[in-house]
Amino acid sequence: MTKTLIKCGWLVTMDPQLGDMKDAELLFEDGDITAIGQNLNATPDATIDGSEMIVMPGLVNAHIHSWQSQLRAMGSEWMTAQYMKNIHSGLALHYQAEDNYIGNLVEDLAQIDGGATTVMDWSHNIRDLEMAEQSIDGHEESGxxxxxxxxxxxxxTKPGDKPFSEIPxxxxxxxxxxxxxxxxxxxxxxxxMAILGPDYSSWEIVTRDIAMAREFGLITxxxxxxxxxxxxxxxYARLAREGLIGPDHNVVHGVYFTDDDVKAVIDCGASITSTCLTEIHHHWPGPAVNRVRKFGGMPSLGIDVVPVVASSMFREMQAALLYLRAQELRDAARDNGAQPDEMPVKSREALEWATIGGARALRMEDRIGSLKPGKKADIVMLRTTDSNIWPVHNPVFSIVEQAGDGNVDTVIIDGITRKKDGKSxxxxxxxxxxLADLSASSDRIMKSAGY
Known part of the structure; x- marks a missing residue:
């Protein structure tokens, strides 16, 4: 067992009992955190000097289509219909198994570079088992x-074929x-299982898919x-009423949900993940984050589609927070004729959405999302000596409002260092x-699709 001690400048645990600490120490053995506190008197095999850093949980990207990294930024001015036509009815059909491998690998490296230690890869271009296998190869290789x-x-749908909505x-x-x-x-x-769900498949198919997932013990x-x-x-409200979804189901977006829809999903224990950058970009109702929190749910965040938005969980977290604050301030001015005396959405909430919220959505809150003994050593360290961070008065404010991918110095996943001294x-x-392979893959896909 290899023991590693991190000497922290600031330690933001996101655990309600441990809270934030100054000049604390964190000890992990192989992939598990074993102790947190002041002056642990540990005898480690290795020591990491984080005395000028903020040590925090790894960010959890609860929704991303990693296979699309070949198409990064090509659709920044697309509307939803253009995205669906160009991607799902076009480019996605020209991917081969090796394209999924390289797309996932490079996107994972980008996520790690930006402080995300966990992703939920919604891999919805799969045609056969080999494509799935090579998709997984990319994730396993990245760390x-x-x-x-x-x-x-x-x-x-081709003449004589069933539409995808009728295929289990x-x-x-x-x-x-x-x-x-x-x-x-x-x-x-x-x-x-990334299933079609009730909006994109027949009722027979959605209930069949959910039953199969539960048979295999999988979240959907x-x-x-x-x-x-x-x-x-x-x-979704019907699924909740009939007991067909619960904590084992995650809904993505929900921007057009009625309040009754949101309440039904939250009350049955299911989660709702918002991808605020894409939702602000594409959908007039805006993210459902505020309604999720008002009905007692824990929001979670994801990047969604890198052809349209940046692959940065810091930007996603900041967008979510600023959108909600603007929404609350507008509503207060409309309803009360004045702004509230206190900020209605706290910075720590946004960090919760990007850490423990994502962990809960993925049913992994017992392993990740906060730093405490017994959890996995999924750790991010931010340099406080960078000019855009220094000085730190409140570490959560610095993380949420000031930091970006470039401030990420160290990333540890399952006890293994994946980024050190600012480099992968x-x-x-x-x-x-x-990267050259990714470019070649992109060129081949677009040529094949006649794009």
Whole structure:
């Protein structure tokens, strides 16, 4: 057992009992945190000097389509219909298994670089088991903690074929993965099902998919849609009423949900993940974060689609916070004719959404999302000596309102250092080759699609 001691400048644990500490120490053995406190008198095998850093939990990106990293920033001015046409009815159909591998690997490295230690990869361009296998290869190689959400491709319907909304999730693939390399929920890469859900599939299909997921002990996640585009309007509330979803289900977006929809999902124990950058970009109702919190739920955050928005959880967290603050201030001025005396949305809340909120959405809150003995050593360290951070008066304010990806000095995942001294520990010459492979993959996909 290798013992590593971190000497912290500031330690932000996100644990309600431990709180924030100045000049604390954190000890971990291999992949698990064993002690936190002042002057631990430990005899470590290695010591990390974090005396000029903020030590915090790794960020949890609860929703991203990692396979799209080949298409980064190409759709920054797309609207939703253009995204669906260009990606799902176009480019996605031209991916091969090796494209998913390289896309996932490079996106994971970007996530680690920006302080995300866990991602929920919503992998919804999968046509066969080999594509799923190579997708997982990329995650395993990168070193990130990943919930791999196996999804399915959504091609335009050809004459005589069933639409994708009437095709059940492929049991053979789920069974192969669950009985094979992703049989354990304790490994760094685990399995989930990214299903169509009630808005994008028939009622028979959604209930069948959920039953299969529960048979294999898997969480499910599904996108919501505009009511006019839903195949089962009010479907999430119905699933909740019938006991078909609970803490094992995650809804993505929910921007068009009624208050009754939000309440039904929260009350049954399911989670709602917001991707605020894309939701502000594409959808006039805006993120559901405020309604989730008002109905007693814990919001979680994700990046969603890097063809449209930045691959940064710091930016996502800041966007969520600022959107909610603006929303609250506007509502107060409209309803009361004056602004509130106190800030209505606290900075610590936003950090919760990006850490423990994501962990809860993925049913991993017993392992990640905060720093305390018994949890995994998924740790991020921010340099406080960077000009945009110094001086630190309140470490949470510095993390949420001031920090960015460039301030991330060190990233530790499962006790293994994945970024050190501001640089990835993934070999630089190999990283460069992988970037070239990503460019070649992008060129091939776009040429094949005639884009």
């Amino acid at each position: 990130i903690r990943c919930v791999y959400g196996h999804g399915t491709v959504k091609p335009p 999730h492929p049991r053979d693939r789920i069974e192969a993965l669950r009985k094979g390399r992703l049989s354990s929920d304790d490994h760094r890469v685990t399995l989930a 996640s599904s996108h919501s849609a505009k009511p006019e585009n839903s195949l089962n309007p009010g479907g 520990t993934y070999p630089e010459d190999l990283r460069r080759r992988k």
